[in-house]
Amino acid sequence: MxxxxxxxxxxxxxxxxxxxxxxxxxxxxxxxxxxxxxxxxxxxxxxxxxxxxxxxxGTLSADVGERIALLVAQENGSDYCLSVHAFRGTRTAGLSAAEATRARRGEADDPWAAAVLDLAAAMVRDRGAVADEQLAAARRAGLSDGQIVEVVAHVALNVFTNYLATAARIDVDWPLLRHTD
Structure with missing residues (x-):
């Protein structure tokens, strides 16, 4: 309830x-x-x-945005947001079910998307205190400063929705996916 x-x-x-x-x-x-x-x-x-x-x-594609959302929801244990982004990622952003599952773990076959997820994971886990080496790795992978800022925006927006969904105990209105699965 x-x-x-x-x-x-x-x-x-x-x-x-x-x-x-x-x-x-x-x-x-x-x-x-x-x-x-x-x-x-x-x-x-x-x-x-x-x-x-x-x-x-923004310059990040829909599938990359959904990958970030899946990673953040998994890290924060937000079943509501994990459910919505698994649904949207596979239905509207073109991710396969396997890609969505891998994104939850911060993994991607595409090296650029993997670099985005590495950066996003570091931001979530370290609450924004990303090390210089992490930023350097993102730049080596081809992310511009603008794209790095967009990754931060996606992470922050998803942290907000994760926290609100969890605090409010919002009923899941998507096919349920649990962070423990």
Whole structure:
């Protein structure tokens, strides 16, 4: 049972209704996580803005973003976010089930994607205190400073959603995947 109220899009009015419409446009559904975020319309608006800008103007591909999300959810033990990103990663971003599973462990066959995941894992595990050698390794793999900043943004956004989903005990509205699997 959720610990925070979930707003219902069907009866929302004003700014909440507009944000639910934007959520549906951005994600294709209005997931329970967005319904909890709607308790603070500014939070939902900020989240949608970040997701939209990173996906439309960022340089990291959708599959790389989903790999980061899977890694972060696994590291944080967020079954809600792990479930959503396994679903989105394999259904909309083109990851195979094996690639999604490997991403949870911070692994990828593509050396560039593996470097992104190495950096993301270091950020999560060290709470942003990434060593100089880790940044140098990311640059040697071909990541620009802009892409490194985008990796940080993806990690931070996913940490936020992991923490909110866990704190609120949001009901999983995707095929359930547990971090212990």
């Amino acid at each position: 959720p610990r925070l109220h979930t707003a219902e899009p069907e009866i929302a009015t004003g700014q909440a209704a507009a944000l639910f419409t934007a959520t549906h446009r951005a994600l294709g559904v209005v997931p329970n996580l967005a319904r909890v975020m709607a308790n603070s319309p500014s939070v939902l608006k900020g989240y949608l803005g970040a997701v939209t800008v990173l996906s439309t103007e």
